[in-house]
Amino acid sequence: MEEGKKEEKVLREQVIQAAIKYYEFKHKGSQRFFPGNRIPYAGRVFDEKEIANLVDSSLDFWLTTGRYAERFEREFAEFLGIQHCSLTNSGSSANLLALMALTSPKLGERMLKPGDEIITVAAGFPTTVAPAIQYGAVPVFVDVELPTYNIDCTQLEQALSGSTKGVMVAHTLGNPFDLQAVKSFCDRHNLWLIEDNCDALGSRYLYNGEWRYTGTIGHLGTSSFYPPHHMTMGEGGAVYTNDTTLKRLVESFRDWGRDCWCPSGRDNTCGNRFTQQFGELPHGYDHKYVYSHFGYNLKVTDMQAAIGCAQLEKLSGFIAARKKNWAQLRENLAELADIFVLPEATANSDPSWFGFLLTVREQARFSRDEIVNHLEMKGIQTRMLFAGNLIKHPCFDGMRSSGKGYRVVGSLENTDRIMRDTFWVGVYPGMTEDMIGYMSDTIRGYCTK
Numbered sequence: 033m034e035e036g037k038k039e040e041k042v043l044r045e046q047v048i049q050a051a052i053k054y055y056e057f058k059h060k061g062s063q064r065f066f067p068g069n070r071i072p073y074a075g076r077v078f079d080e081k082e083i084a085n086l087v088d089s090s091l092d093f094w095l096t097t098g099r100y101a102e103r104f105e106r107e108f109a110e111f112l113g114i115q116h117c118s119l120t121n122s123g124s125s126a127n128l129l130a131l132m133a134l135t136s137p138k139l140g141e142r143m144l145k146p147g148d149e150i151i152t153v154a155a156g157f158p159t160t161v162a163p164a165i166q167y168g169a170v171p172v173f174v175d176v177e178l179p180t181y182n183i184d185c186t187q188l189e190q191a192l193s194g195s196t197k198g199v200m201v202a203h204t205l206g207n208p209f210d211l212q213a214v215k216s217f218c219d220r221h222n223l224w225l226i227e228d229n230c231d232a233l234g235s236r237y238l239y240n241g242e243w244r245y246t247g248t249i250g251h252l253g254t255s256s257f258y259p260p261h262h263m264t265m266g267e268g269g270a271v272y273t274n275d276t277t278l279k280r281l282v283e284s285f286r287d288w289g290r291d292c293w294c295p296s297g298r299d300n301t302c303g304n305r306f307t308q309q310f311g312e313l314p315h316g317y318d319h320k321y322v323y324s325h326f327g328y329n330l331k332v333t334d335m336q337a338a339i340g341c342a343q344l345e346k347l348s349g350f351i352a353a354r355k356k357n358w359a360q361l362r363e364n365l366a367e368l369a370d371i372f373v374l375p376e377a378t379a380n381s382d383p384s385w386f387g388f389l390l391t392v393r394e395q396a397r398f399s400r401d402e403i404v405n406h407l408e409m410k411g412i413q414t415r416m417l418f419a420g421n422l423i424k425h426p427c428f429d430g431m432r433s434s435g436k437g438y439r440v441v442g443s444l445e446n447t448d449r450i451m452r453d454t455f456w457v458g459v460y461p462g463m464t465e466d467m468i469g470y471m472s473d474t475i476r477g478y479c480t481k
Contacts, residue, residue, distance in 0.1 A: 123256020
């Protein structure tokens with residue numbers, strides 16, 4: 033047996049070393065940047081550690097959630113300073129699970145029901161809003177502020193109704209929303225707060241005099257590990273919380289709706305697998321096959337988690353690089369404040385930026401579409417602020433025509449302005465000073481010619 037283990041260890045190491053050699057041949061090193069080369073808004077940043085972990089996990093052939101997933105959940109929670117992390121297959125699934133956890137009858141009077149209202153914004157990504165609509169809750173849209181691009185907290189009380197059960201909103205491109213104001217509002221009215229932290233991993237906010245990571249102040253926080261984000265697993269996401277009840281509900285909905293919370297591949301960790309009564313099932317029915325919710329299968333694979341474990345070691349450096357690149361762009365473009373609304377960090381925040389937002393002012397001699405087309409032709413990839421105004425999209429056609437299914441507070445003036453006039457460029461860690469300089473020069477040159 034010992035000889036077999038030694039041989040297995042040697043063979044495993046040989047395979048991993050061969051994979052590392054392939055990485056060095058295929059992926060290692062970066063080509064020198066020349067003006068006109070394509071500058072993506074985001075991308076993967078990895079080295080041989082991700083390759084080694086990925087191959088090591090594949091050799092186990094466990095395939096579903098396993099030892100790397102358990103390790104990642106533990107280490108990611110430690111990084112954020114939070115008790116519980118539950119991995120899932122995407123950030124969008126993380127948002128779905130966070131919302132669906134609040135629909136559990138186990139929450140009693142605080143349970144979210146169809147027809148209840150969730151306050152949010154239309155200037156963002158659709159999967160912050162989609163889970164509420166898909167469940168039958170009613171999103172209530174308020175406007176955002178410039179130059180932070182975050183929720184206008186002065187509209188929260190106006191948005192409140194007798195049906196309001198929570199607030200679910202994202203930190204826009206890494207810039208934290210005013211957590212002090214939003215959390216205080218939720219606390220006053222006994223509302224749930226879900227922080228969509230998918231674009232803001234590593235951002236911090238000074239909450240009640242203490243610096244905290246975004247995603248850890250609300251009842252639930254979510255992350256995405258899609259390649260453009262702060263770290264990647266390819267696909268992947270996470271839900272995190274300090275509330276053990278919410279953690280168990282998230283994992284129930286993630287894992288088919290099961291009532292049991294035994295880890296994958298393990299049985300009877302509670303010691304009561306065959307001794308309990310549930311619903312109208314026979315007494316002692318196998319707890320592993322008792323379902324307390326109508327759930328999904330949204331687990332992550334262990335190979336994804338293996339990549340995440342290597343990425344997590346680099347996360348602090350990724351965050352620092354994003355901050356540096358954003359600050360350099362902000363300094364380089366400061367002279368264009370009469371042409372663009374330049375982004376600003378929210379008060380009492382330390383953003384881990386996802387991108388650099390620019391809104392073309394009315395007095396500019398060009399439109400958003402014109403400068404975007406120019407930058408794209410010069411090899412600089414751009415993006416809109418996602419949906420711009422989500423309720424203008426075809427997915428809302430039916431609700432717009434019926435006047436049912438959502439509610440709007442005020443005119444969404446800034447949201448519409450963002451839809452017309454705003455775009456952003458990247459600040460991801462793979463960017464070099466030459467790339468930042470070229471982007472800055474190209475934007476300045478277009479504005480001053």
